[in-house]
Amino acid sequence: xxxxxxxxxxxxxxxxxxxxxxxxxxxxxxxxxxxxxxxxxxxxxxxxxxxxxxxxxxxxxxxxxxxxxxxxxxxxxxxxxxxxxxxxxxxxxxxxxxxxxxx
Numbered sequence: 001x002x003x004x005x006x007x008x009x010x011x012x013x014x015x016x017x018x019x020x021x022x023x024x025x026x027x028x029x030x031x032x033x034x035x036x037x038x039x040x041x042x043x044x045x046x047x048x049x050x051x052x053x054x055x056x057x058x059x060x061x062x063x064x065x066x067x068x069x070x071x072x073x074x075x076x077x078x079x080x081x082x083x084x085x086x087x088x089x090x091x092x093x094x095x096x097x098x099x100x101x102x103x
Contacts, residue, residue, distance in 0.1 A: 015044030
């Protein structure tokens with residue numbers, strides 16, 4: 001009563017999410033989603049865990065183009081499959097990673 005009623009999260013947030021130590025390419029990630037769809041196992045989200053940043057340094061929060069040449073296309077493809085993507089973000093950021101400043 002003090003803060004009001006909490007809103008309900010979207011249903012997809014409460015569904016099944018697939019994660020494993022890491023996916024090494026968009027093809028590998030999408031193949032996993034395709035397999036779930038083929039087996040008719042409900043899947044609402046997939047988690048891209050670490051090392052997608054490659055040459056940019058630990059947790060640079062940027063896709064390395066060598067392994068992930070078109071991250072926007074990958075994300076759009078997942079969305080067309082009714083899938084949500086979550087990226088793991090680590091608490092440590094490499095000192096040599098690109099820094100962005102906001103004004």
